Amino acid sequence: MLAGYGIDVAKKAYDILNTLGIVFAFVYFVIVLTWQIKDRTKDLKEDAAKRERRELIKGFSVCYPVAIAGLFVGPRILGRLMFPDRTGAVAYVGGVILAIMAFWVTSLFLPKIGNPFDQMNYIGPAFALHQTFNRLACSVGICCHGIPWRYGMIYPDIARACEKYGIGTQVFPAPQLEAGLMFVIFIVLLIMLRKKKHSEHIFPIYFGIVGYLLEFMVGDDRGVNLFGLFNLMQVAYLALIVIGIFFYFIVRNNTSREKMKNEGQIKPVKA
Numbered sequence: 001m002l003a004g005y006g007i008d009v010a011k012k013a014y015d016i017l018n019t020l021g022i023v024f025a026f027v028y029f030v031i032v033l034t035w036q037i038k039d040r041t042k043d044l045k046e047d048a049a050k051r052e053r054r055e056l057i058k059g060f061s062v063c064y065p066v067a068i069a070g071l072f073v074g075p076r077i078l079g080r081l082m083f084p085d086r087t088g089a090v091a092y093v094g095g096v097i098l099a100i101m102a103f104w105v106t107s108l109f110l111p112k113i114g115n116p117f118d119q120m121n122y123i124g125p126a127f128a129l130h131q132t133f134n135r136l137a138c139s140v141g142i143c144c145h146g147i148p149w150r151y152g153m154i155y156p157d158i159a160r161a162c163e164k165y166g167i168g169t170q171v172f173p174a175p176q177l178e179a180g181l182m183f184v185i186f187i188v189l190l191i192m193l194r195k196k197k198h199s200e201h202i203f204p205i206y207f208g209i210v211g212y213l214l215e216f217m218v219g220d221d222r223g224v225n226l227f228g229l230f231n232l233m234q235v236a237y238l239a240l241i242v243i244g245i246f247f248y249f250i251v252r253n254n255t256s257r258e259k260m261k262n263e264g265q266i267k268p269v270k271a
Contacts (some may be wrong), residue, residue: 007158007218010141010142010156010158011141013043013137013140014137014138014140014141015137015145016082016137016142017133017134017136017137017140018133018134018137020133021129021130021131021132021133021134021137021213022130023128024129024133025126025130026174027130029064029126029127030123032122032126033060033064033110034241035054036056036122037056037057037058040052040056040062041053041056044268053079055112056112056113057111058110058112059107059112059113060113062106062110063103063107063110063113063119064103065102066080066102066103066106066269067099067100067102067106067123068099069099069102070095070099070100070101070102070103071095071096071098071099071104071127071130071223072095072096073095074094074095074097074098074099075090075092075094075208076089076090076094077093077094077098078090078091078093078094078232078233078236079091079169080095080225081224081232082222082223082231082232082233083221083223083224084224084252086223091224091233091236092131092134093207093211093230093233093236093237093240094236096127096204096207096240097239097240097243098197099123100120100123100204100243101129101243102115102117103120103123104116104120107119112246116226117200117250117258118200118248120200120247121189121192121193121198121200122193122242123198124189124199124200124202124204125186125190125193125203126149126202127191127204127207128182128183128185128186128189128207129182129183129186129204131178131182131207132179132182132183132186133177133179135175135176135178135179135182136175136179137245138175139173139175139176139179142155142156142158142159142160143159143160143163143218143220144160144174144175144218145159145161145171145172145174145175145218145220146161146172146173146175146219147159147171147172147217147218148169148170148171148172148219149164149171149172149217150170151224152168152170152171152172153171153173154168154169154170154173155173156177157165160217160220160222161220164219164220165219171219172219174214174217174218174219175230177214178185178210178211178214181210182207182222185202185203185206185207187201187204188202191213194216195236198251200247201245201247201248201250201251202244203242203244204240204241204243204244204247205240205241205244205248207237207240208235208238208239208241208243208244209241211233211237212234212237212238212241213238214236215233
């Protein structure tokens with residue numbers, strides 16, 4: 001049975017975990033921004049390093065707040081579309097899509113921060129970390145649940161799962177499983193970032209696939225359905241997969257061009 005035996009305890013636990021997710025994501029942003037600035041100015045002379053540091057801080061102070069704003073606004077937009085008659089509904093995947101697109105578009109106008117696709121390598125782990133805490137919050141907040149499953153978990157009597165399926169019904173641990181999977185990809189993305197490997201496409205595709213498949217096991221209301229086949233959450237997850245595939249092919253194309261350019265520079269010119 002999940003922690004929390006009263007609605008007040010559940011709400012407090014939900015708020016605490018959500019707050020921790022925001023705090024840890026913010027700390028992560030500060031660390032990676034400091035890391036980037038240090039890495040990109042280490043080989044410059046003092047005056048040049050100061051100018052470069054100043055420009056980077058200016059650029060990052062625009063792009064990252066825009067992404068964070070998208071992360072807060074997007075879930076409310078998608079939640080409103082899913083539940084037109086319900087106030088306060090949120091859907092995190094809407095925030096991820098809006099944050100990624102807002103950051104990418106903004107960074108195009110701030111070339112000093114570098115390739116926007118490279119910056120996505122740094123953003124992905126933050127999204128994964130925040131979503132880990134977000135789904136844990138949903139778990140202890142007893143608001144989200146899976147469909148009935150004989151090997152599932154039993155929620156407290158006050159949970160929505162008990163209200164829908166009956167007290168004592170075992171349900172699939174959808175939010176708990178998603179939290180675990182998000183933490184796994186967070187670690188993987190951190191390792192790739194440390195090794196300076198391209199990972200800008202991995203989180204959108206991974207999150208999209210995980211979210212889309214888990215939607216078939218989710219038991220709580222998903223609001224509007226399209227053609228009786230997909231709910232808007234699934235459509236949003238599919239859109240996220242498309243974004244990730246787009247990032248993959250764009251980066252691969254740019255990498256191939258850069259490789260050909262470098263090879264052309266070292267090869268002797270034929271008469």
